[in-house]
Amino acid sequence: MDAAPPEGNRRPRDVETLEEFDAVAISGSFAGCRLQAVDLTSRTFALLVTDTSEAVFLGCPMEPQALAHVRAGGALVFPPVPGLPFDPYRAAPYRPDELYAGLAEHGYRATPDARTHAWSLRTAEDGDVFASMLRSIHDDAVSDALDERLGGLQVVGVMGGHAMERGTDAYAGAARLGRSLARAGLTVATGGGPGAMEAANFGAYAAPYDDVMLGKALDVLAGTPTFGPSVDAWAATAFDVRDRWPDGGPSYGLPTWFYGHEPTNPFAAHIAKFFANATREDGLLSRCSAGVVFLPGAAGTVQEIFDAATANYYGSRGEPAPMVLVDRAHWTDELPAWPLLQTLAAGRAMSRRIALVDGVDEVPAALEQLSV
Incomplete structure (x- = not known):
């Protein structure tokens, strides 16, 4: 801290x-x-x-x-605060097995992750100023721990919707992207949740393995497409993959208990989970020194695009960081963020740092070109 x-x-x-x-x-x-x-x-x-x-x-x-x-x-x-399901003074990011401790024996509701979310909801409703202070101390401690570990690394953020299902071409593409970025020597960081975020973290996890592993692991994950029916089954399937193929590559996830209905994905080796979503959003984007990739998403991803664009527009974080939007039809027709981003960038330094590509396979080259 x-x-x-x-x-x-x-x-x-x-x-x-x-x-x-x-x-x-x-x-x-x-x-x-x-x-x-x-x-x-x-x-x-x-x-x-x-x-x-x-x-x-x-x-x-x-x-x-x-x-x-x-x-x-x-x-x-x-002193330590008794009775809490989390340590507000913790000195390191979370590990997947730490957040999901007790999953196999007692189910997700008994895990530290779920109990911390329940505590947060209960104390927020009570308006407990002491609980508010503990949440702030925790988030500052986690933020500090994140800085200590990311210092000197080339971090690339991968943003995208939580609704992307395992077993789809989009999920497989996001996984290939995470793997390609990790193999290029970049540190992958996501919002730490399910969907596109999990896929990118999984891809980084699979980076040390060959194509056969990627295909087989994707087949295993497809057996539990979403977390909706059962977080227990969804998370257990991810841990099954980790057990079958241990010692995967590292990546970072920055989820939040503010969206407690979206469980943390178990493929990020280092999980910086926050109570305050605003702290988490800004903390993720501000640490993406090598740029940010935006996969198709909805309101949350649109917000992240323009959070990043605002910093690039005003130069509040120094030299503009690369921004790559993936899926031309999505970002020009369905949710036309790209035309507005182009208009904002016109005549400014950030205009040389934005790109729109059709698919994930074009992202590594686009990032490299924008970084020149």
């Missing part, structure tokens, strides 16, 4: 694992450190004999003796 720098404008040192804790403990001082979501119940002696002045402990369980000592030593302690 972001925190004010300590005296002297020195950047605070983040401590997010026991290994990092032990390395700092050798120095004899945690002064000015930010310790985040580390279970310190086994490190009581180290806490008792080291300097903790101006340290900040965020959600770090510790024994009562250690807690009293670090507070007396000048540390600021934000």
Whole structure:
């Protein structure tokens, strides 16, 4: 999490694992450190004999003796919050197996993902200011964790509708796109949900494998086309694919509990899930340093097109990032976003960074051309 720098404008040192804790403990001082979501119940002696002045402990369980000592030593302690289905201070993105823990034994409703959504709905209805604060702390922590992991990577976003079904040509095309982008050395990031988002994350997952794997895995997924009838069956099918073909390629998903009816797809290795959809939308687009691809979609995808276009139009994120719209008929006839995008871009730097293509196989070349 972001925190004010300590005296002297020195950047605070983040401590997010026991290994990092032990390395700092050798120095004899945690002064000015930010310790985040580390279970310190086994490190009581180290806490008792080291300097903790101006340290900040965020959600770090510790024994009562250690807690009293670090507070007396000048540390600021934000203790874990009991009874929550999530950790507001977490220091890393989620993993698919973490969000879906308990799926096989007790069904989706018992998973941390579903329970967190239920908590969010309940506390929002209550207007609980404490719950609102916890949601904000969580989203800031996840955003910070995302920045730490995406730094230096060439990230390309793939946007598209959640209604795209497994087993369709469109889904297979989006999967091929994700695979092509990953094989080109780009880091694929999506909105983390079902449909086109899942297909692109799945394609990145399949990147280390050959064409035979892609075809067979797509056939398995087609057995459960949508999440509508049963999230349990939909998610279980995805985990079946992961079990049959383990160690797939990495990608990122940025879903939101705001759209809790859309489950998180299990193919993104790193999942930055947010409570606030606005934070998630801007966070995804702002991190797509290598450009954004827009597959056919409806209102949500249209919004994302013009969120990205606004930043490119005003140059608020620096040099305009490439934007590639896929499916000429969709974006000129059905939802004519392309003509408006062209009109906005005319005479501006972003005009050299937009393209409309007919199909997904043209995307990698278009991105490369727009990046020149």
